Amino acid sequence: MPALGRLRYLDALPDANARPRGTLLLIHGFPLNARMWEGQLAFAAARGWRVIAPDLTVVATPGATVDDFAGVAIDLLDGLHIEGAVVGGLSMGGYVTFALVRHAARYVRGLMLADTRSQADTPEGVEGRKKMLQLLKDQGPAAIADQMIPKLIGETTKRTRPELADRLRAIIMTNPAEAIGGAINALMTRPDATPLLASIHVPTLVIVGAEDTLTPPALAEDLHRGIAGSQLEVIAGAGHMPNMEAPAAFNTALAEFLDRRV
Ligand code: MLT
Secondary structure (H helix, E strand, O other), rough: EEEEEEEEEEOOOOOOOOOOEEEEEEEEEOOOOOHHHHHOOOOOOOOOOEEEEEOOHHOOOOOOOOOHHHHHHHHHHHHHOOOOOOEEEEEHHHHHHHHHHHHHHEEEEEEEOOOOOOOOHHHHHHHHHEEEEEEHHHHHHHHHHHHHHHHHOOOOHHHHHOOHHHHHHHHHHOOHHHHHHHHHHHHOOOOOOHHHHHHHHOOOOEEEEOOOOOOOOHHHHHHHHHOOOEEEEEOOOOOOOOHHHHHHHHHEEEEHHOOOOO
């Protein structure tokens, strides 16, 4: 992964023969890292987009917050002299995207909110995060992978592409335990982003796997209703990771949004 000071990120330059369209900044979910976006890099670059995907695990120390993560994304844009980008985030990446909108909306040319929600954790949700922190302390990242993977992929993927679980496990297991702990802290301390939705006036794609049980389609509908003019796409046969479970359908929806709306 390229590095810029302490920042690490994936970077795909637009194909030389494509009309240059701008930058797509993709922010990963929990407990993953930037490699979850590998299936989008070449696809978007072929359509003229530079795609950068920061790895948030570098700043995920115990007290990390979504604001820290948004700071990483902004530092990366600044470091690469990029003044604006279409910003996309999946799940935790969506929470970080909201923090970026809150602090630095001037960078945002468009949004892709995938399998995410605007609401903060409920008190029961926070209790669940605390249990997960304890599990991490007692048993390490492998136990987090065991707990999360069945929730990340949908029933169709479990039946038809069970090997995706191995790919997710491989990504999770490259993350240090401190990074996973920091991300859990960021998840459970994030503010409610719902009041922000009415202030969003950039082209926005809300996208969700039809079989997502962590952030089900009803939450995507909330986002779609809250963001004026947004577009909602539901990806059939996918759970919480539609970009990896159904990459062709996900990429088509993303390409149509980028071509027609941005
Ligand atoms: C994620 O995929 O980033 C997490 O599932 C988010 C969450 O647990 O809220």
